Amino acid sequence: MTSTSAQNLVRTQGVTAPAGFRATGIAAGIKASGTPDLALVFNEGPDHAAAAVFTRNKVKAAPVLWTQQAITTRRLRAVILNSGGANACTGPGGFQDTHATAEAVAAALSDWGSETGAIEVGVCSTGLIGDRLPMAKVLAGVTVVVQEMAGGLSGGTEAATAIMTTDTVPKQVALHHAQDWTVGGMAKGAGMLAPSLATMLCVITTDAAVDADALDRALRAATARTFDRLDVDGSCSTNDTVLLLASGASEVTPDPDEFDAAILAVCDDLCAQLQADAEGMTKRIAITVTGAASEEDAVTAARVIARDSLVKTALFGSDPNWGRVLAAVGMAPVELEPDRISVSFNGSPVCIDGVGAPGARDVDLSGADVEVVVALGVGSGSATIRTTDLSHAYVEENSAYSS
């Protein structure tokens, strides 16, 4: 999945690695725990081109509806993100809260000297669905977060920390290209991770001089192969948002293929970080389907296997119960011939042409990484879905989230 640019990735920096970006995160009191919960990413320009992809869930949170409108201008000057509440299923009042937040950010940035309209402010929220945000705290926090951001240049880690919910570590990465342009990114998401992005907020920044068309193309191509192929629990959030902002501050317009590869590499690395910190994860699992009639079939088949509770519990138990993989893939709505399916676990064949291989029950799956390869033998399409096991910790964490 990673590109040739991958060798340049560093995880000690994030959205403020590219020139022209400031960010920070604060504790605004939205979370009862008192931990950081409000982040701001600000693009100082000179360009303000932007692109975005959003959840495909029909039930969309207020900030998604807002930011979908804002991005129609194909430019953003700032993104405000809160954890501690998803502002989803909150009705017209919830949408007014999002609008008011964008207005407050615009006013504070304008007061600071950067003339900004509310329509230039993207809004992202994450947390429990169904409750209104504590707006007095949010609005007071907006004033503070703009002041904090104005005072320093490199608060990427603080921003990445303030968007965490059940995440245990902040996720960020930066890619420095030899030709003096940079891509940085941060993401959050640990549960409700699935096809249409993953319960997940992600902001990617670059100082490359790239127009909105090229940003959009690069982002859609990258998310289709990365976030769309991360599937922890088959659940898709109401709030998923990935934003890509370009400042043009490097004054370099990259080769399009190299730029696309850089965006892909950053998305891919953030996905690996999300997978590694997924709720209840004890194993990182890659399900690769090869020999499918098409890449789309391969994605579909791999996703069906990745979502199968019996496959996921078997892998949690380090049990090479390959029959469950066969049973799962047999339900995938793709072209397949049961007698041609072969399966390997961590490189060891466990099923050949639909029948168990010698030693299949003895394959060692005790390590933290499991690679399942399912060869369908009907074509040349292939794809990998990243998932995790289904563990006691997953059940524990998700049976006691809202209460």
Added chain:
Amino acid sequence: MTSTSAQNLVRTQGVTAPAGFRATGIAAGIKASGTPDLALVFNEGPDHAAAAVFTRNKVKAAPVLWTQQAITTRRLRAVILNSGGANACTGPGGFQDTHATAEAVAAALSDWGSETGAIEVGVCSTGLIGDRLPMAKVLAGVTVVVQEMAGGLSGGTEAATAIMTTDTVPKQVALHHAQDWTVGGMAKGAGMLAPSLATMLCVITTDAAVDADALDRALRAATARTFDRLDVDGSCSTNDTVLLLASGASEVTPDPDEFDAAILAVCDDLCAQLQADAEGMTKRIAITVTGAASEEDAVTAARVIARDSLVKTALFGSDPNWGRVLAAVGMAPVELEPDRISVSFNGSPVCIDGVGAPGARDVDLSGADVEVVVALGVGSGSATIRTTDLSHAYVEENSAYSS
């Protein structure tokens, strides 16, 4: 779901309640545990009409492939069922094992005096996928089980016991119609329970004088509304089989509507028993979707919710986290308007027109039964999917099954 015939259901009898049927179950040594693992159901006639529905999984076990051929004759004289091994993903050798089993049953029945061909013998298997059956034990067991069956008239409970895998109790039911005809049934299935029947074997018998066409129609209508709407873990087995055998021994041809209702009631009751004994179950959950554009949409939406790990873990934790229901249904490929969706838990409104209802977080879900009703408000289609919660016990049981 239950019909007006439901009042006549008794669970102390099963497949031998109707006249003309014998059955029994023995321990043939297929299971290492030494518990019963081989069952026989025999139709003494005078009729031998039969109907069947099978798993929709493309990966089909050898006994499914065999019985699909046998049922093309629209008649069966006997069904042999084993637990302790699914005989799935076992290649041509596994199919030969099934064939040899049917031949052995036919020979033993013929020796006993009931001239039987192998094509008149249905075969069902359940257990671990991927291993060949211990055929010496199976074939020796066939001789014993036919002898046992020949010696007694009412071994329905023994048969229901011998098909259990992770089931903790045998499941059987009988419906005695006032007009002197009877339907009896047995089923097994505790995990890998999902749409295309559920990991599940079921044999239904009747002494009504009903031809194969009527049996087929009644069985398909009933399974579509019962077994097809039981979804414990979204996983569909390679072995699912439901058989309906008619002996005609009552010499009564029922009113078709009453017969259909009786088959539906027996299937429905067996589904309730399967749900109540599902792996790791701590709560019996009914997800009802109303106001859908069609019944098909209602089934689809209810199934998406029933399969959502975050909904299932929340209910395990007795947490009325209704936002997860909204997030789940928002991904269903059905017509819906987020602002019209209302949800209730056990009759208490928790979401009205897409927004949280007062007191929603305080609804008591501590009991063993949870009824979730999701009103889409776009049409008049409705359907109920039965499921269970996702518990520690489910993870425990399924992470240590094959090894």
